[in-house]
Amino acid sequence: DPNMKAGAANEGVLASFFNSLLSKKTGSP
Amino acid sequence: QNTIQEKTHEFFQMCDIKDKGYITRQDMQRLNGELPLSPEELERVFDTLDSDANGYLTFEEFSLGFSSFVSGQTFP
Numbered sequence: 001d002p003n004m005k006a007g008a009a010n011e012g013v014l015a016s017f018f019n020s021l022l023s024k025k026t027g028s029p
Numbered sequence: 030q031n032t033i034q035e036k037t038h039e040f041f042q043m044c045d046i047k048d049k050g051y052i053t054r055q056d057m058q059r060l061n062g063e064l065p066l067s068p069e070e071l072e073r074v075f076d077t078l079d080s081d082a083n084g085y086l087t088f089e090e091f092s093l094g095f096s097s098f099v100s101g102q103t104f105p
Contacts, residue, residue: 013073018040021043021064024064
């Protein structure tokens with residue numbers, strides 16, 4: 001299902017985004 | 030729960046640089062130099078979070094995205 005794949009990809013990029021914000025805030029990678 | 034709300038608020042303010050109360054696509058692109066994400070990825074983050082696709086990311090939309098991220102992850 002292409003929609004499910006797109007959804008999973010978006011979740012991945014959201015996770016990267018929020019993880020980056022968390023790292024930036026705490027100063028740890 | 031309070032911690033999550035605080036974090037959501039902090040992150041929203043990091044993106045909402047001019048304290049407008051919403052995040053635009055341009056605000057998101059400005060994070061390009063600060064976060065290790067490509068402009069395309071930031072664009073995708075914005076589109077995913079902007080659930081009503083009106084070009085403005087409100088605190089509620091941002092909060093919803095962050096909550097779903099937190100609920101699917103082990104929070105440090």
